[in-house]
Amino acid sequence: METLIQQFINGLVIGSVYALIALGYTMVYGILGLINFAHGDVLMVGALVALQTMMFLMGMAPGMSPLVMLAIALLVAIVVCMLLGFTMERLAYRRLRNAPRLAPLITAIGVSFLLQTIAMIIWGRNYHTYPQLISTTPLQPIEGVFVTPVQITIVIASAALMIGLLLLVNRTKIGRAMRATAENHRVASLMGVDTNAVIAFTFVVGAALAAVAGVMFASNYGIAHYGMGFMPGLKAFTAAVLGGIGNLGGAMLGGVMLGLVESFGAGYIEHLTFGFLNSSYQDIFAFIILGLVLIFRPTGLLGERVSDRA
Amino acid sequence: MITLLEARNIGKRFGGLQALSDVSLTIRKGEVYGLIGPNGAGKTTFFNVLTGAYTPDGGEFVFNGSELPVGKPHKVVGRGIARTFQNIRLFRELTALENVMAGHHIRTKAGVWGVLTQNRFTREEERLTTERAYELLKYVGIERFAEVVSKNLSYGDQRRLEIARALATEPQLLALDEPAAGMNATETAQLKLLIEQIRRDGITVMLIEHDVKLVMGLCDRVAVLDFGKKIAEDVPAVVQRNDAVIAAYLGGGKHAH
Amino acid sequence: MNELAAAVPWLGKRNPMAARWLILIIAIVAPFIAWQFGKSWVRILDFALLYMMLALGLNLVVGFAGLLDLGYIAFYAVGAYTFAFLASPHFDVHLPFWVILPLGAGFAALAGIMLGFPVLRLRGDYLAIVTLGFGEIVRIFMLNLNYPVNITNGPQGINMIDPINLFGWDLSRNIQVTENFTINSLFLYYYFFLLAVAASIVFIQRLQISRVGRAWAAMRDDELAAKAIGINTRNMKLLAFSLGATFGGVSGCLFGAFQGFVSPESFSLMESIAVLTMVVFGGMGNIAGAVVGAFVLALLPEVLRDVAVPLQQTLFGHVLLDPEVLRMLLLSLAMILMMLLRPAGMIPARARYSHDHHLSNKLKQGGAK
Numbered sequence: 008m009e010t011l012i013q014q015f016i017n018g019l020v021i022g023s024v025y026a027l028i029a030l031g032y033t034m035v036y037g038i039l040g041l042i043n044f045a046h047g048d049v050l051m052v053g054a055l056v057a058l059q060t061m062m063f064l065m066g067m068a069p070g071m072s073p074l075v076m077l078a079i080a081l082l083v084a085i086v087v088c089m090l091l092g093f094t095m096e097r098l099a100y101r102r103l104r105n106a107p108r109l110a111p112l113i114t115a116i117g118v119s120f121l122l123q124t125i126a127m128i129i130w131g132r133n134y135h136t137y138p139q140l141i142s143t144t145p146l147q148p149i150e151g152v153f154v155t156p157v158q159i160t161i162v163i164a165s166a167a168l169m170i171g172l173l174l175l176v177n178r179t180k181i182g183r184a185m186r187a188t189a190e191n192h193r194v195a196s197l198m199g200v201d202t203n204a205v206i207a208f209t210f211v212v213g214a215a216l217a218a219v220a221g222v223m224f225a226s227n228y229g230i231a232h233y234g235m236g237f238m239p240g241l242k243a244f245t246a247a248v249l250g251g252i253g254n255l256g257g258a259m260l261g262g263v264m265l266g267l268v269e270s271f272g273a274g275y276i277e278h279l280t281f282g283f284l285n286s287s288y289q290d291i292f293a294f295i296i297l298g299l300v301l302i303f304r305p306t307g308l309l310g311e312r313v314s315d316r317a
Numbered sequence: 318m319i320t321l322l323e324a325r326n327i328g329k330r331f332g333g334l335q336a337l338s339d340v341s342l343t344i345r346k347g348e349v350y351g352l353i354g355p356n357g358a359g360k361t362t363f364f365n366v367l368t369g370a371y372t373p374d375g376g377e378f379v380f381n382g383s384e385l386p387v388g389k390p391h392k393v394v395g396r397g398i399a400r401t402f403q404n405i406r407l408f409r410e411l412t413a414l415e416n417v418m419a420g421h422h423i424r425t426k427a428g429v430w431g432v433l434t435q436n437r438f439t440r441e442e443e444r445l446t447t448e449r450a451y452e453l454l455k456y457v458g459i460e461r462f463a464e465v466v467s468k469n470l471s472y473g474d475q476r477r478l479e480i481a482r483a484l485a486t487e488p489q490l491l492a493l494d495e496p497a498a499g500m501n502a503t504e505t506a507q508l509k510l511l512i513e514q515i516r517r518d519g520i521t522v523m524l525i526e527h528d529v530k531l532v533m534g535l536c537d538r539v540a541v542l543d544f545g546k547k548i549a550e551d552v553p554a555v556v557q558r559n560d561a562v563i564a565a566y567l568g569g570g571k572h573a574h
Numbered sequence: 575m576n577e578l579a580a581a582v583p584w585l586g587k588r589n590p591m592a593a594r595w596l597i598l599i600i601a602i603v604a605p606f607i608a609w610q611f612g613k614s615w616v617r618i619l620d621f622a623l624l625y626m627m628l629a630l631g632l633n634l635v636v637g638f639a640g641l642l643d644l645g646y647i648a649f650y651a652v653g654a655y656t657f658a659f660l661a662s663p664h665f666d667v668h669l670p671f672w673v674i675l676p677l678g679a680g681f682a683a684l685a686g687i688m689l690g691f692p693v694l695r696l697r698g699d700y701l702a703i704v705t706l707g708f709g710e711i712v713r714i715f716m717l718n719l720n721y722p723v724n725i726t727n728g729p730q731g732i733n734m735i736d737p738i739n740l741f742g743w744d745l746s747r748n749i750q751v752t753e754n755f756t757i758n759s760l761f762l763y764y765y766f767f768l769l770a771v772a773a774s775i776v777f778i779q780r781l782q783i784s785r786v787g788r789a790w791a792a793m794r795d796d797e798l799a800a801k802a803i804g805i806n807t808r809n810m811k812l813l814a815f816s817l818g819a820t821f822g823g824v825s826g827c828l829f830g831a832f833q834g835f836v837s838p839e840s841f842s843l844m845e846s847i848a849v850l851t852m853v854v855f856g857g858m859g860n861i862a863g864a865v866v867g868a869f870v871l872a873l874l875p876e877v878l879r880d881v882a883v884p885l886q887q888t889l890f891g892h893v894l895l896d897p898e899v900l901r902m903l904l905l906s907l908a909m910i911l912m913m914l915l916r917p918a919g920m921i922p923a924r925a926r927y928s929h930d931h932h933l934s935n936k937l938k939q940g941g942a943k
Contacts, residue, residue, distance in 0.1 A: 040699075041699075042699045042700075042702070042703065099910060099914065102914055103913065103914070106913075106917060107917070108698050108699070109636075109640070109642050109698055109858075110913050110917055111913075112642065112698070112699050112702055113642070113850070113854055113909060113913050114909070114910055114913040114914065116644070116702075116847060116850075116909065117851075117906045117907070117908075117909030117910035117913065118906075118910060119906075120844075120847060120902060120905065120906035120909070121903070121906035121907065121910060123902070123906075124899060124902040124903045124906055127899055127902070128894075128895060128899055128903075237843075241703070241706070241707070241710075244703060248700070282722060283722060284718075285718075285721070287714075287717075287718045288714060288718060290710070290714060291710075291711050291714055293707075294704075294707030294708070294710065294711055297703065297704060297707055298692050298693075298704055298707065301692075301693075301696055301700055301704060302692050302695070305695070305696070305700075368802060369801075370798065370801070370802070390801035390802055390804075391801060391804045391805060391806045391807075394802065394803060394804030395804055399802075399803070400802055402798075402799065402802070406796045406798060406799035406802075407795075407796070407799070408791060408792045408795035408796060408799065408800075409795050409796070410791060410794075410795055410859070410924070410925075411788070411791055411792070411795065411927055412927075412928070414928055414933060415788060415791075415927045415928050418788055418927070418928055419788040419789065419791070419792045419800075419803060419805075419927075420803045421785075422785060422788070422789050422792075422803060422804055422805050423803070423804030423805070425785050427784060427785045427786070428786075429781070429786060429813065429817070432780050432781055432784040432785070432786055433777055433780055433781070435780060439784070442785075443783075443784065443785070443929065443932070444929075444932050446785070447928055447929065447932035447933060447936065448932070448936055451933065451936045463933060464933070466924065482803060483803070485803070486803055486804055
């Protein structure tokens with residue numbers, strides 16, 4: 008029983024991070040029909056920029072309260088990632104909006120590897136220990152079940168951000184413009200929506216969420232390096248597809264579900280395969296789920312859109 | 318008159334929209350059959366269901382005496398039904414000639430092994446395919462553009478090429494989806510001649526068209542769809558005077574567009 | 575080999591025959607030129623030929639059939655591991671080269687079909703991600719299948735793989751012609767790989783100008799219209815995946831035997847991306863593009879290694895960008911810039927899908943009438 012609850016908690020924590028990243032994928036996909044392959048690497052940039060900021064602050068003002076330090080680092084990471092999202096859209100994707108269908112995707116893959124390479128140049132190949140500014144001393148709410156304050160913070164902060172995003176999209180003027188653009192670019196622009204600005208805004212918001220997710224991800228695992236964005240990026244994409252790509256609620260649901268499946272899967276895979284496979288195969292769950300969803304329900308759990316319009 | 322195609326109670330629903338309900342019609346061998354109706358009446362949907370692009374919710378097609386497979390476009394083509402598209406869909410990177418050659422796909426056999434070894438059968442088949450494709454380009458009158466990449470052809474020539482490509486599948490029934498859309502008067506007149514020629518060569522033609530003059534001048538019989546239902550089917554002169562048809566076209570207050 | 579003429583700019587268009595001869599001459603003397611710069615350069619050329627084969631195979635899938643495959647390197651891995659299992663002390667099996675080669679090709683083709691089935695109905699961008707996932711799954715298994723039964727030997731990989739042996743002729747042995755003249759083994763491998771690449775080009779060009787090639791191109795340009803003229807797109811996709819995989823499998827076998835060891839490290843996503851970049855750089859959908867792309871992008875990182883590293887030493891006193899970083903930088907920039915500035919590639923030749931002599935015969939007949 009304790010293991011069960013423990014797996015559930017672990018799954019929920021990592022699932023909230025996936026959900027945050029998945030939102031970025033799904034927003035961009037909803038509006039452009041583009042899989043922004045580099046989204047996972049924005050997360051990596053966020054984590055490493057925050058790390059750099061924290062190191063800097065520790066050197067400059069060692070007496071500063073850890074929470075203030077974290078807030079500043081987060082802010083810097085968010086700003087940098089927003090700029091990055093804006094630049095990517097402006098320099099690469101915008102020019103390819105009417106290109107043949109493979110071109111934007113290939114470019115996105117190129118951008119992803121370029122970001123990794125640049126990160127490798129700046130931060131090297133090593134794994135960096137991530138400063139634990141929020142306590143990682145586990146609490147024991149139930150005997151044998153451990154939860155760290157970092158994990159609690161992650162879940163709460165993710166939930167808050169997701170609610171904020173839903174409000175932004177559903178209740179504000181720019182949100183309405185986003186929905187209109189997603190529905191139909193041409194009509195939206197005829198109605199006076201500056202679709203270019205809306206698309207840029209979408210990238211920027213997605214990048215900001217990725218920055219936060221990056222800091223969470225690195226804090227949770229305690230390490231960061233140039234290639235850290237790849238796997239969570241892929242998994243978040245899977246989550247977005249699982250929930251129904253283009254659908255915000257779906258991305259959240261998909262993220263949490265994927266987190267749980269992974270957590271339970273890793274816990275029980277050894278029993279299920281009679282010891283043949285162990286938890287080092289954890290990463291294949293996402294791919295298997297992705298394959299299954301795309302084969303049997305390509306619209307995802309909450310998606311309505313037909314994936315291939317004639 | 319021999320029946321070529323019989324549609325029996327075809328139904329198709331998209332979410333809350335009944336695109337086709339209980340449509341039955343009969344096409345006779347050798348005729349030009351028009352399918353008309355206001356925008357959104359279900360004409361293209363009917364084409365898509367007939368050619369296997371969509372699966373119908375109910376009903377069946379009987380072609381040449383036996384039932385057509387549903388939802389398997391390539392098998393429908395094999396049975397002898399070819400189509401064109403309302404918004405032209407050519408293979409843009411291929412030349413005009415290669416587009417038509419691709420149209421021969423289902424009537425040719427060369428497989429990987431033959432292709433890799435370039436055996437006699439494959440070489441001969443390839444030569445014949447080229448020649449027949451060229452003849453078809455000539456037939457529709459664009460053989461001088463054989464080597465032009467299809468995306469660079471003029472609009473009217475693209476329409477003709479699409480017809481040639483469909484003819485390459487050696488159909489008994491050629492289904493044309495608004496072939497005159499976007500054409501000027503001269504081009505439309507030429508198209509009319511082409512369709513009449515196709516009919517003379519023994520191919521039955523089914524036609525979706527908005528150009529009433531073309532339909533009335535060309536078709537032996539016409540069916541009218543409105544809101545997914547067949548409201549009339551007869552020779553053009555009779556259909557023209559049908560009250561339900563007039564109401565559907567004038568709007569009748571039921572729908573505005 | 576006709577399509578290859580386009581690889582030579584200017585001359586290829588004006589005098590394709592001369593261009594073809596030029597390519598042949600370059601191909602034959604290349605290792606001798608490389609030898610002047612050192613033995614390692616011949617080795618690099620050998621690898622460039624393997625990349626060429628990979629690029630040709632991937633181009634068949636991506637360029638001809640329009641299916642963006644990001645897990646292509648998995649087929650290379652299948653070929654390489656097949657060779658390693660069947661010709662090394664790991665299982666103590668030592669089958670002859672000519673037996674393993676078709677097996678490696680066959681397993682890779684099978685893997686291609688296995689990948690093909692689930693992704694048949696997917697749109698281009700989903701397909702890319704799923705194939706990427708497939709590549710990663712294969713890699714994860716290579717890394718971890720050393721427990722509980724040791725199959726792949728995990729991250730260490732498999733060593734001491736038998737060299738290529740052509741009916742008793744061991745390509746890994748230098749040939750001593752006279753006392754002070756030996757033909758280095760690297761040359762033997764080079765010409766053997768060159769033959770393999772030439773055969774690949776002939777096969778792929780035959781496929782391109784055929785009923786099959788036209789069906790792929792049709793499917794790539796408009797899948798719905800392809801179905802509407804009777805092309806069984808499901809079968810054609812499976813065929814593209816399995817044939818593309820076959821080329822990957824064959825080059826994987828050659829790679830395993832040539833290098834003498836295989837490990838999961840050689841089959842990372844980066845390698846899939848590298849091969850894709852070669853195809854994109856040269857120009858998707860044409861043979862000359864794949865050949866040139868592979869040649870340039872296999873060689874350039876090595877040139878950079880030799881030039882940029884010492885240059886940095888002298889300029890900054892230490893190495894800022896190590897060769898691996900330079901390679902990644904080069905590949906990712908090549909991919910982005912090509913897509914933005916020159917999407918048709920360096921060799922933007924239109925691939926032919928019909929024989930022009932058939933048409934000209936036809937035209938002559940028409941003119942005579």
